[in-house]
Amino acid sequence: MPELPEVEVVRTALDKEISGKKISEIDIRSPRMIRRHASKKEVADMVTGSKVTSVDRRGKYLLLRLDNDEVLVIHLGMSGRLERSTSRKALDKHTRIIIKFGAALHIRFIDPRTFGELFVSQADELEGVPELSHIALDPLADAFTWLSFSGLVESRKVKLKSLLCDQAFVSGLGNIYSDEVLWTAGLLPDRRSDTLTAQEMRRLYRAMQEVLTDAVKAGGTTLADEAYRNLAGEPGSFQDQLKAYGQEGKACRRCRNPIVRGRWGNRSTYYCERCQV
């Protein structure tokens, strides 16, 4: 399930690979992936023949900016990945969309569960797009300061797990990294945000930046049953550094108490009952 670190790793590689190149064709094999649009032709007309000027990221969304002032937006959903390829390589059966830059460079959007999405928006209308309009500051951005963070935390009265996964509060975290951030900060997932001391809030802020930065450096997380790969098809290695997520029954690396698995809505959440408070 790609979260901020995985999307950032893909963004960096994609920017290097396709910036300055012209889209020769877009092959939409699964119309479900462009559900915001009426037809494949509508998407093709907006992007074909345009040059990519840069690749940005907004939360978990990739933004391919084009020289015709359109932006091609991609969300990888739960099981989606982008793969650098060519016209000669055999297709994965879950290849949903192929963005072609001539025969020698294809970017394939592969997504078994089809929770991913691709749509096109005019650059000046991007802020008003429902998927993007509510997305909060990026925790790795310079503007994400301690002051802005603490003010936001104090204004809410929700469980920390919900807060960290709320894209309108802070963008890019999902189930894996919210568990890792909470373990690192020593705070329980169901601890209420309005009960944190200044010191705990500071720990949470630091943990968020530390975990996400380390995960980007490690190339993201590739779990055994998950599809995440970088643009070259290689897995990340942050799964070797996970302290909480998926570690049920294993000794906590801080206090040796077994990590437990709880429920958060209809999802799992992993934590240490002893050293997270």
Next chain:
DNA sequence: GTTTAACCCTGCACGC
């Protein structure tokens, strides 16, 4: 304002 559950979808593990 907050919480909970359902929905979208497919592959896989498991039990019978």
Next chain:
DNA sequence: TGCGTGCAGGGTTAAA
């Protein structure tokens, strides 16, 4: 072996 069931989860939405 083959079938049915449950689970996994990001984001959105509706209901409580």
